[in-house]
Amino acid sequence: MKLDSRIPEGPLEKKWQNHKANIRLVNPANKRNIDVIIIGTGLAGSSAAASLAEMGYNVKAFCFQDSPRRAHSIAAQGGINAAKNYQNDGDSVYRLFYDTIKGGDYRSREANVYRLAEVSANIIDQAVAQGVPFAREYGGSLDNRSFGGVQVSRTFYAKGQTGQQLLLGAYSALSRQISKGKVKLYNRHEMLDVVTVDGKARGVIAKNLVTGKVERFGAHAVVIASGGYGNVFFLSTNAMGSNGSAAWKAHKKGAAFSNPCFTQIHPTCIPVSGSHQSKLTLMSESLRNDGRIWVPKDLKDAEAIREGKLKATDLPEEKRDYYLERRYPSFGNLVPRDVASRAAKERCDEGFGVNKTGEAVYLDFAAAIERYGKTEATIHGVDNPSAAQIKELGTKVVEAKYGNLFAMYEKIVDDNPYQTPMMIYPAVHYTMGGLWVDYNLMTNVPGLFALGEANFSDHGANRLGASALMQGLADGYFVIPYTIGDYLSEEIRTGEIDITHPAFATAEAEVNDTIDKLLNKTTKKHSVDHYHRALGKIMWDKCGMARNAPGLQEAIKDISALRAEFWASVTVPGTKNEMNPELDKAMRVADFMELGELMCKDALEREESCGGHFREEYQTQEGEALRRDEEFAFVSSWQYTGNPSEAELIKEDLIFENVELKTRSYK
Amino acid sequence: MDLKLKVWRQANNKSKGSLKDYQVKNVSGDSSFLEMMDQLNEELIYKGDEPVAFDHDCREGICGMCSMHINGEPHGPETGTTTCQLHMRKFNDGDTIYVEPFRAKAFPVLKDLAVDRSAFDRIIQAGGFVSVNTSGNTLDANAIPVPKSDADAAFNSATCIGCGGCVAACPNASAMLFVSAKVSQLSLLPQGKVEAKERVTNMVNQMDLEGFGNCSNVGACAEECPVNISLENIARLNREYLGASLTASK
Numbered sequence: 001m002k003l004d005s006r007i008p009e010g011p012l013e014k015k016w017q018n019h020k021a022n023i024r025l026v027n028p029a030n031k032r033n034i035d036v037i038i039i040g041t042g043l044a045g046s047s048a049a050a051s052l053a054e055m056g057y058n059v060k061a062f063c064f065q066d067s068p069r070r071a072h073s074i075a076a077q078g079g080i081n082a083a084k085n086y087q088n089d090g091d092s093v094y095r096l097f098y099d100t101i102k103g104g105d106y107r108s109r110e111a112n113v114y115r116l117a118e119v120s121a122n123i124i125d126q127a128v129a130q131g132v133p134f135a136r137e138y139g140g141s142l143d144n145r146s147f148g149g150v151q152v153s154r155t156f157y158a159k160g161q162t163g164q165q166l167l168l169g170a171y172s173a174l175s176r177q178i179s180k181g182k183v184k185l186y187n188r189h190e191m192l193d194v195v196t197v198d199g200k201a202r203g204v205i206a207k208n209l210v211t212g213k214v215e216r217f218g219a220h221a222v223v224i225a226s227g228g229y230g231n232v233f234f235l236s237t238n239a240m241g242s243n244g245s246a247a248w249k250a251h252k253k254g255a256a257f258s259n260p261c262f263t264q265i266h267p268t269c270i271p272v273s274g275s276h277q278s279k280l281t282l283m284s285e286s287l288r289n290d291g292r293i294w295v296p297k298d299l300k301d302a303e304a305i306r307e308g309k310l311k312a313t314d315l316p317e318e319k320r321d322y323y324l325e326r327r328y329p330s331f332g333n334l335v336p337r338d339v340a341s342r343a344a345k346e347r348c349d350e351g352f353g354v355n356k357t358g359e360a361v362y363l364d365f366a367a368a369i370e371r372y373g374k375t376e377a378t379i380h381g382v383d384n385p386s387a388a389q390i391k392e393l394g395t396k397v398v399e400a401k402y403g404n405l406f407a408m409y410e411k412i413v414d415d416n417p418y419q420t421p422m423m424i425y426p427a428v429h430y431t432m433g434g435l436w437v438d439y440n441l442m443t444n445v446p447g448l449f450a451l452g453e454a455n456f457s458d459h460g461a462n463r464l465g466a467s468a469l470m471q472g473l474a475d476g477y478f479v480i481p482y483t484i485g486d487y488l489s490e491e492i493r494t495g496e497i498d499i500t501h502p503a504f505a506t507a508e509a510e511v512n513d514t515i516d517k518l519l520n521k522t523t524k525k526h527s528v529d530h531y532h533r534a535l536g537k538i539m540w541d542k543c544g545m546a547r548n549a550p551g552l553q554e555a556i557k558d559i560s561a562l563r564a565e566f567w568a569s570v571t572v573p574g575t576k577n578e579m580n581p582e583l584d585k586a587m588r589v590a591d592f593m594e595l596g597e598l599m600c601k602d603a604l605e606r607e608e609s610c611g612g613h614f615r616e617e618y619q620t621q622e623g624e625a626l627r628r629d630e631e632f633a634f635v636s637s638w639q640y641t642g643n644p645s646e647a648e649l650i651k652e653d654l655i656f657e658n659v660e661l662k663t664r665s666y667k
Numbered sequence: 668m669d670l671k672l673k674v675w676r677q678a679n680n681k682s683k684g685s686l687k688d689y690q691v692k693n694v695s696g697d698s699s700f701l702e703m704m705d706q707l708n709e710e711l712i713y714k715g716d717e718p719v720a721f722d723h724d725c726r727e728g729i730c731g732m733c734s735m736h737i738n739g740e741p742h743g744p745e746t747g748t749t750t751c752q753l754h755m756r757k758f759n760d761g762d763t764i765y766v767e768p769f770r771a772k773a774f775p776v777l778k779d780l781a782v783d784r785s786a787f788d789r790i791i792q793a794g795g796f797v798s799v800n801t802s803g804n805t806l807d808a809n810a811i812p813v814p815k816s817d818a819d820a821a822f823n824s825a826t827c828i829g830c831g832g833c834v835a836a837c838p839n840a841s842a843m844l845f846v847s848a849k850v851s852q853l854s855l856l857p858q859g860k861v862e863a864k865e866r867v868t869n870m871v872n873q874m875d876l877e878g879f880g881n882c883s884n885v886g887a888c889a890e891e892c893p894v895n896i897s898l899e900n901i902a903r904l905n906r907e908y909l910g911a912s913l914t915a916s917k
Contacts, residue, residue, distance in 0.1 A: 047801065054800045054801060066784055067732075069829055070731060071726050072730070074729050123802065125806065125808045128804065128806075128858065128860055129797065129805040131821075131856050133819075133821040135817040135822075140812025140813050158825075161729065161826060164729055168825065172791065173796060176796040178788075178792050179793065210778075218778055240724055241724050274697055275706075278699075376788055408752065411752045411754065412752070413756070429872060527709055529728070573711075573712055579679070579720055579777055580895055581718075582708075583743040
């Protein structure tokens with residue numbers, strides 16, 4: 001099979017405009033007769049639902065949470081990128097495009113990324129018009145900050161709660177359409193299968209999570225905006241309910257799944273503290289604007305710190321190793337996430353870790369507090385300020401910038417980060433891989449679309465900070481409203497979708513079978529969490545921050561064995577026709593068990609290191625990632641054949657006409 | 668630490684519920700309250716009992732999905748904290764902890780500790796938005812300067828996570844703090860001023876329709892709010908509502 005990306009002809013900067021000008025449209029009278037299902041109400045899902053409803057389509061929006069406002073986009077902290085160049089620091093659409101391609105380690109499509117950069121500025125206009133309270137300067141204009149992997153300040157933010165504010169903006173737009181009856185909301189509903197009729201997506205099977213009832217829903221197009229699959233690792237920064245099931249079910253119905261092994265391990269998360277832990281918490285990348293990352297220079301000091309005999313604050317400057325500043329002087333603490341994560345792992349593997357488990361490094365704000373304190377003293381005309389005065393003034397500035405993050409850290413760790421450095425360690429955060437989509441964001445199943453984190457298209461092998469919000473909203477507000485018409489223009493004569501069609505009955509029966517299989521077991525050994533934890537451990541150990549061929553081969557076998565055990569003896573309490581969160585969890589974990597295997601397969605086949613995918617066999621003498629463009633400058637898309645590790649590989653060559661492939665250097 | 672729990676169990680919306688006793692042993696002080704509940708549920712599952720249903724998602728204190736009335740307070744004893752961010756180090760070995768659902772007529776219990784808060788969504792649908800289409804053909808984001816103090820105040824109101832703790836804390840089960848936070852955010856910004864009168868009228872009407880009680884200035888809502896939404900918002904709501912009812916065109 002061949003996948004056609006349908007990239008429009010013409011020069012890079014004209015592609016999107018030309019495409020929009022020539023795309024097929026659906027007239028307003030016909031839009032009223034067309035239904036669109038949207039799975040997920042995060043930034044991509046909410047914005048798409050609101051936009052399509054405004055245009056006149058009938059939208060059915062689904063979320064598994066009690067309200068669309070809970071979607072995990074809400075937890076994004078640091079900010080959203082946009083090529084506004086308000087700071088006059090040399091930013092442009094091209095530079096945002098270039099940074100994103102380079103940050104993604106040259107494994108994304110030029111045309112898609114350019115479009116993303118092009119519409120980015122509009123997102124900010126849109127959000128402000130909706131009443132999103134971004135941070136502002138005293139003159140009343142919008143403030144910006146810097147993020148990793150770039151040398152300009154193009155990140156718009158609302159303290160450490162940018163995702164919350166943007167999602168509530170999209171949610172308000174969605175709510176407005178619900179009130180007009182243009183969107184029908186199905187909250188506490190989980191999609192359990194896509195229904196295809198004659199090869200086209202015609203609807204979904206979804207479960208009402210309150211009554212347990214499995215129901216059929218028809219539509220002329222199905223849009224999957226259900227986020228990423230980081231929870232395959234059990235511990236991640238994702239929400240507890242975040243899952244890969246919608247995307248995985250689509251894959252099993254024929255949609256290709258691309259680059260599944262490209263996982264982002266975020267460098268600044270609160271370290272694991274014990275086995276009770278159910279999830280990990282991110283500390284925004286924006287903290288790296290002001291925090292300096294270090295470990296002790298001497299192994300002996302590291303050991304003393306681990307044993308509690310030495311305090312971080314007692315270690316003099318010359319005995320600290322600011323390893324990012326040392327290794328990457330030009331980007332310093334603001335190197336991209338993959339680079340920062342690997343560097344932390346490298347130091348901890350060498351024995352320099354600073355917490356009990358040896359898996360933590362310091363993120364220190366003392367220098368920033370002093371720097372801001374001195375500036376504030378000057379502003380307020382304090383002559384010869386004392387160290388204590390400087391600290392007090394500086395602390396206020398840091399609190400204004402990152403107060404909520406510091407408070408959250410203190411709640412979780414029980415330590416005051418204004419006084420002692422934070423401890424951080426990398427954790428699974430985001431998945432660049434996802435459903436394959438063409439330029440119209442349509443998968444290879446006609447009528448089935450994928451947006452936001454659920455698709456693979458824009459971030460290559462590594463996503464830059466503050467770009468997930470940008471992509472989710474770009475896809476939902478500004479791309480899908482145009483491109484879905486290209487497909488739906490063919491559907492104006494279809495009429496209402498018949499959910500009594502045998503395809504719906506079959507899909508519904510299969511879902512019911514799976515549920516019955518999980519509930520009616522003769523042997524019940526372990527809880528769902530037990531299997532999920534075991535899967536997470538395999539994935540983290542063998543398909544985490546560093547991977548190698550023997551490990552991945554083992555992982556594939558281990559996962560397949562674990563999956564067999566899961567299906568033989570998982571314990572799922574309760575019954576079918578009631579609210580049963582354990583059953584819902586079991587269904588998600590069952591899908592993770594298959595998806596994890598495909599991730600390992602993909603990681604095994606990609607014999608190079610790029611972005612978040614680091615193969616130990618392929619590194620430079622200095623331990624930097626070694627990309628192999630000659631052999632691997634392609635998108636790996638997998639077609640399901642019945643067993644995840646026997647999926648069929650389809651390659652889409654990545655053609656770079658506008659940027660030159662270079663070894664990424666942040667030195 | 669070892670704990671005694673008294674947990675509200677209720678099979679569904681129609682059935683009657685009651686408090687049941689449980690014990691959880693060897694709870695780590697570093698666990699969050701929800702992780703302690705996970706621990707209880709794991710034990711129940713292995714015993715062949717039915718685990719306790721409760722709402723939760725992000726476990727970072729931002730999504731607003733977790734609820735629970737803990738020892739008589741929404742989100743438990745610590746101020747400015749959601750249940751997911753409440754850590755067990757705040758409790759002592761041997762403590763007895765009461766865990767109940769949020770209680771309010773407008774928040775019917777679905778099962779055990781999970782309640783239906785879609786009334787909040789319907790209040791937002793009644794007017795918690797700016798009526799602007801998502802075309803992208805809007806003004807440049809910097810076209811209207813917004814004083815920093817207004818932007819900051821709007822942000823503070825906008826940080827409401829919609830958890831419903833304010834309703835659960837209020838003796839009248841009023842939703843005034845929730846409604847006022849959204850009304851404030853949008854009335855403080857130039858973009859929201861255009862339809863401020865319709866908004867406040869519609870949202871307050873919907874709040875009444877949903878069966879929330881009236882505000883009698885007790886202040887428990889702000890006291891218990893996990894993200895410290897201030898009572899000032901209610902004052903602003905009252906002012907906006909009064910203004911709208913005297914001058915609205917309809």
